[in-house]
Amino acid sequence: MDLSRADSRRMAGAVAGGVVAGLGITALLMAGERKSGEPSEIVTLERKTAEKLGIDTPAADALPSSREQAVTQGGHLLLSAAAGAVYAATVDEEASVIGSGLMFGAAFYAAMHWITGPLLGVKPPEWQAGAKTIGMHSVNHAAFGLVTALGAKLATRR
Secondary structure (H helix, E strand, O other), X not given: OOHHHXXXXXXXXXXXXXXXXXXXXXXXXXXXXXXXXXOOHHHHXXXXXXXXXXXXXXXXXXXXXXHHHHHHHHHXXXXXXXXXXXXXXXXXXXXXXXXXXXXXXXXXXXXXXXXXXXXXXXXOOHHHOOHHXXXXXXXXXXXXXXXXXXXXXXXXXX
């Protein structure tokens, strides 16, 4: 088999895995909104980002409209796809699904919640979050990494 063909299949699998995992997390976030009556964390992040760009946003406690939800979750899924591409580009093809998936999920969590969000000023530093929030983020990103790694691995099976 041509190596570049295998690489492109692995990339497609990792991107698909990232999108599937992102869809799962999106579903959990939206279900949480319905249950709590409050905007999800990702909607809050999107609003803070929009405010920094000078874009008008709904009241902080308002549930998102369908349009806002589509923009927010669409951006989340694009980030999930991009993370899948990063996985395929940076992780060795022979790496185990469990080990590489958990390490990638942890690295992605650290990059987004511990570094990027606080540096951009759109979320408080993760170390200020409670244990429940840190635990939830850790589990979500571990699952994200595992599904992404599995997608990459399954795409290259014969």
